[in-house]
Amino acid sequence: MPLNCLEAPCTKAKHLDMMNCISLVCLLLCTGVSSFRFEELTQYLKSHEEEFIETLRQWIVVESDSSDVTKRSDLHRMMDMTAEKLRLIGGSVEMVDVGTQSLPNGSSIALPKVVTAQFGSDPSKRTVCVYGHVDVQPAKKEDGWATEPYELTDIDGNLYGRGASDNKAPVLAWIHTVEVYKALNIDLPVNVKFIIEGMEETGSNGLDDMIVAQKDSFFSDVDYIIISDCVWLSKRPALTYGTRGNCYFYAEVEGPKKDLHSGVYGGTVMEPMTDLIGILDKLISPSGKILIPGIREAVAHLSDDEWRMYQDIEFDLETYKRDVGIKELMYSNKVDLLAHRWRYPTVSIHGIEGAFSSSGTKTVIPAKVIGKFSIRQVPNMDPALVEKQVTDYLRSVFAKRNSPNKLNVTMVIGAKPWLADPKHPLYEAGKAAVKRVFDVEPDLIREGGTIPVARTFQDVTGKSIIMLPIGGFDDGLHSQNEKISRYNYIEGTKLFIAYLHETTKALLLLSGSGNPHCQRSVEEAHIRPDSAFQRLCLSERLGIAQMIADLCLLTDAEP
Numbered sequence: 001m002p003l004n005c006l007e008a009p010c011t012k013a014k015h016l017d018m019m020n021c022i023s024l025v026c027l028l029l030c031t032g033v034s035s036f037r038f039e040e041l042t043q044y045l046k047s048h049e050e051e052f053i054e055t056l057r058q059w060i061v062v063e064s065d066s067s068d069v070t071k072r073s074d075l076h077r078m079m080d081m082t083a084e085k086l087r088l089i090g091g092s093v094e095m096v097d098v099g100t101q102s103l104p105n106g107s108s109i110a111l112p113k114v115v116t117a118q119f120g121s122d123p124s125k126r127t128v129c130v131y132g133h134v135d136v137q138p139a140k141k142e143d144g145w146a147t148e149p150y151e152l153t154d155i156d157g158n159l160y161g162r163g164a165s166d167n168k169a170p171v172l173a174w175i176h177t178v179e180v181y182k183a184l185n186i187d188l189p190v191n192v193k194f195i196i197e198g199m200e201e202t203g204s205n206g207l208d209d210m211i212v213a214q215k216d217s218f219f220s221d222v223d224y225i226i227i228s229d230c231v232w233l234s235k236r237p238a239l240t241y242g243t244r245g246n247c248y249f250y251a252e253v254e255g256p257k258k259d260l261h262s263g264v265y266g267g268t269v270m271e272p273m274t275d276l277i278g279i280l281d282k283l284i285s286p287s288g289k290i291l292i293p294g295i296r297e298a299v300a301h302l303s304d305d306e307w308r309m310y311q312d313i314e315f316d317l318e319t320y321k322r323d324v325g326i327k328e329l330m331y332s333n334k335v336d337l338l339a340h341r342w343r344y345p346t347v348s349i350h351g352i353e354g355a356f357s358s359s360g361t362k363t364v365i366p367a368k369v370i371g372k373f374s375i376r377q378v379p380n381m382d383p384a385l386v387e388k389q390v391t392d393y394l395r396s397v398f399a400k401r402n403s404p405n406k407l408n409v410t411m412v413i414g415a416k417p418w419l420a421d422p423k424h425p426l427y428e429a430g431k432a433a434v435k436r437v438f439d440v441e442p443d444l445i446r447e448g449g450t451i452p453v454a455r456t457f458q459d460v461t462g463k464s465i466i467m468l469p470i471g472g473f474d475d476g477l478h479s480q481n482e483k484i485s486r487y488n489y490i491e492g493t494k495l496f497i498a499y500l501h502e503t504t505k506a507l508l509l510l511s512g513s514g515n516p517h518c519q520r521s522v523e524e525a526h527i528r529p530d531s532a533f534q535r536l537c538l539s540e541r542l543g544i545a546q547m548i549a550d551l552c553l554l555t556d557a558e559p
């Protein structure tokens, strides 16, 4: 019985019949999909566990905090170490200069180079590109860490250290995936490329331009991009199909020419800090309602399907409360809580530069203060519009205060949200890999945090992205006592090994027996969620998918 082709423009292969399926299986056999030596690969991994933890230790010790310019030499060293590691296992590595960063005092400083690497360029294989970052958020012992943040400390199987989960261990897990194949002299099922940056935690400065510049070179043969810079929702492994974006603002209020004694001058001048707190208070209500006109109106409505997906996810609010360490949440039902974590915007106030913040009782009136806040972005918000909405609104709120002080609002990060189709074959491959390693179905989740470059990858290169997290729900990203468990680090590496295998099948499926028109059309269909075309592709592909999956099962002999 003939089966319909994957999509309309693919005329030659309009009817994929049994013969075509058989030739596809032959292709699977030729590309090595049939001889997956999973046991051997994971045995090697297990027997080298301590070595892989030692490498993580050497990476954690580097204070690669991208937000602190005094640590820039550490960050450069971190990029060198990443390049060296990739070279050591046989990658052809480049360190791409992405220019300089302008500092508030008018000077500039070199951005960390972006590391790219390539393993294999076999034209008969598909090419995947792994993105990750090796910069970290700030951390000091006195912030409340129980251990030294830059010394990897193993307590009860948890590996504590700044950047352990975000994102050094996942980057290493991908590198080790390639290393294990190489060490055993087993052919990688795909060509693997890496793009590792050092400015993710401050908005990926320089990377967007580099992606645009290398669209037709480094990215030209990339079939899709994998990002493992997020965490599971619970103890169950997950696949992530969306991230929120982030618009980060500085609101600077400047008053007297120098700091003043509040006893001598207090009561006679309008204080910049009072103005700043006054306007920040008008951003969001205590119940979480964003007060900036136009923001809430832009948000895509929660569909019935989404509601059902959230409802079906196992998620315990009590565990969540315990992890956060609070008595009450903003929402007491699961769907509302997940929706506000993943797919609604929120305002967070992060800090005030110039304010007195040490211990003690200094009685100063600070002359200039900079409030720092960000708004997480969701479909269909547009950072350029948000910048205008926020600036206009804060100016009008400030004007009502009749203050002689000066207000200056700037948006320093404008990262868009990213959303994929969790029914894409890449996610089917993810499910199969999770099943193989953990013997469960993964949660399909979104992520409240931001990977600034995710949307750029998609928009500029036109490639699909899958996010494959290995971090635990309680890893404490950006927080005190960040960690990754040994279990997640090592089983996560196993997951990546399995994923490269499963994805080879998925990519063959995507390519519609290798017809490039089919490939392009399916990719396009998945980049435009909700199109009628995509629905057609998906529904027509399901039958074929099932059939090929069944045939693959026959060929998937373990050693």
Ligand SMILES: CC(C)C[C@H](NC(=O)CN)C(=O)O
Pocket (backbone or CB within 6 Å): 166, 167, 200, 201, 202, 203, 229, 230, 246, 413, 415, 448, 449, 450, 451, 452, 477
């Ligand atoms: C734009 C932010 C600084 C990016 C940051 N990203 C991550 O933490 C991803 N690991 C975020 O705050 O979401």
